[in-house]
Amino acid sequence: MDAPDVHPNSPEARYTDSVGKYYAIYVCLLILAAIQFYIGSLHLETTAAFARMLFVAIIEAGIAIMFFMHLWAEKRNWLLFVIIFTVFVTVAMQYGWTDSNRMETGAPYTLPKTGVVPQ
Amino acid sequence: MSQADMTVAAHGHHHPPGMVEGLPPFTVPAKKMAMWLFIIADAATFAGCLVAYGFLRNGSSTWPRPFESITNAAIMTFILLTSSLTMLLGVRAAKAADRSGAFRWTMITMVLGIIFAALHIREWLELINRGMTLSHNPWGDPLFGSAFFSITGLHLLHVTGGVIALLIIGLSWNAGHRTAEDIEVAGLYWHFVDLVWMFVVPFVYLLNLAH
Numbered sequence: 620m621d622a623p624d625v626h627p628n629s630p631e632a633r634y635t636d637s638v639g640k641y642y643a644i645y646v647c648l649l650i651l652a653a654i655q656f657y658i659g660s661l662h663l664e665t666t667a668a669f670a671r672m673l674f675v676a677i678i679e680a681g682i683a684i685m686f687f688m689h690l691w692a693e694k695r696n697w698l699l700f701v702i703i704f705t706v707f708v709t710v711a712m713q714y715g716w717t718d719s720n721r722m723e724t725g726a727p728y729t730l731p732k733t734g735v736v737p738q
Numbered sequence: 739m740s741q742a743d744m745t746v747a748a749h750g751h752h753h754p755p756g757m758v759e760g761l762p763p764f765t766v767p768a769k770k771m772a773m774w775l776f777i778i779a780d781a782a783t784f785a786g787c788l789v790a791y792g793f794l795r796n797g798s799s800t801w802p803r804p805f806e807s808i809t810n811a812a813i814m815t816f817i818l819l820t821s822s823l824t825m826l827l828g829v830r831a832a833k834a835a836d837r838s839g840a841f842r843w844t845m846i847t848m849v850l851g852i853i854f855a856a857l858h859i860r861e862w863l864e865l866i867n868r869g870m871t872l873s874h875n876p877w878g879d880p881l882f883g884s885a886f887f888s889i890t891g892l893h894l895l896h897v898t899g900g901v902i903a904l905l906i907i908g909l910s911w912n913a914g915h916r917t918a919e920d921i922e923v924a925g926l927y928w929h930f931v932d933l934v935w936m937f938v939v940p941f942v943y944l945l946n947l948a949h
Contacts (some may be wrong), residue, residue: 635877636830640828641823641826641827641830642823643821643825645819645820646818646921648822649775649816649819651817652815652816652936653940654939655936655939655944656812656815658940658944659808659943659944659945659947660808660947662947662949665945666779668945669940669945671790672941672944672945673940673941676937676940677939679933680933680936680937681937683822683929683932683936684929685932686932687822687826687932688925688926688929688930689931689934692764694766695768696746696765697766697771697774699767700749701774701778704778705778705781705782708778708781708782708785709782709785712782712785712786713789714859715789715793716789716792716793716796716929718760719814723949
C-alpha cells in the first residue's frame with residue numbers, strides 16, 4: 620500500500636481516523652435505529668409515536684451527517700451554510716400543516732376526516 | 739494605505755472582497771461542493787414528499803396500517819446502515835491510496851445496495867399481491883398506495899442510481915481513472931441515501947404497523 624500523501628492538518632487527514640471510531644458511530648446508529656423500532660412496536664398514539672421517532676431520526680441524521688459525511692470536519696462557514704440552509708427549507712415546508720388540520724376538522728370546504736374536497 | 743492595497747503590496751495581486759489569501763470562502767473542492775448542493779436540494783425533495791404524506795395521513799380517518807411485521811424493514815435498515823460503514827471504509831482506503839482496499843469496500847457497498855433493492859422490490863410485490871396499487875388498497879384510504887409507492891419508489895430510485903454510480907466509479911477507480919475525491923463524493927451520496935431511510939422507516943413503516 621502506498622503511503623498516504625496527506626498533511627496531518629489537511630482536510631484529507633480526517634479520513635485517517637481510527638477504524639474503531641467508525642465502528643463506534645455505526646453501533647450508535649444501529650442502537651438508535653433499534654430504538655425507533657422499539658417505539659414503533661409500542662403502538663403508541665400516532666402523535667406521540669411520531670414525535671418520539673422524529674426526535675430519534677434527527678439525532679441519527681445528525682450523527683450520520685457530522686461523522687459519516689464528515690461535515691463536522693469541514694470549514695465552519697460551509698458547515699453553517701449546509702445546516703442553516705437545509706433546516707430553513709425543511710422548516711418552511713411545515714407551513715402547510717394548518718391546511719392539513721383544516722381537512723382534519725372538516726371546516727371550511729372539506730368533509731370531515733375524509734380528505735375529500737367537495738366539487 | 740487600504741487593506742486591499744496592502745494585500746497587493748504583500749502578495750502582488752488582488753483578492754476579491756470577502757476572500758482571504760486567495761482561498762474560497764468555503765474551501766470545499768468543486769465536486770464535493772456540487773454534491774453537497776445536490777444533497778441539500780434532494781433533502782428538500784424528500785422532505786416535501788414526507789410532508790405531503792403527513793398531510794394526507796393527518797387528513798384521513800381511514801388511513802391503513804397494513805404492516806404486520808417489522809422484520810423486513812429492520813433487515814433493510816441493518817443492510818443500509820452497514821453499507822454506509824463499508825462506504826466509509828472505502829473512502830478511508832481511497833484517501834490512504836489503498837487502491838485494492840477502496841475497490842473492495844466500494845464493491846461490497848454496491849452489493850449491499852443490490853440486496854437492499856431486492857428486499858424492497860420483494861416487499862412491493864407482496865403488497866401488490868395483497869391488492870395494493872397506486873389508487874386502491876383493501877384496507878382503507880386509497881391515497882396510502884400512492885403515498886407509499888411514491889416515497890419508497892423515490893428512495894429505491896436513489897439506491898438504484900447509487901448502485902450504478904458505485905459500480906462505474908469503483909471500476910474506473912480500479913483502472914486508475916478516478917481520484918480519491920471521486921470515491922468520497924460517491925460516498926457522500928450513499929450516506930445521504932442511508933440518511934433519508936432513517937426518516938422513511940419510522941414515518942412510512944413504523945407509524946403504519948398493524949395494531
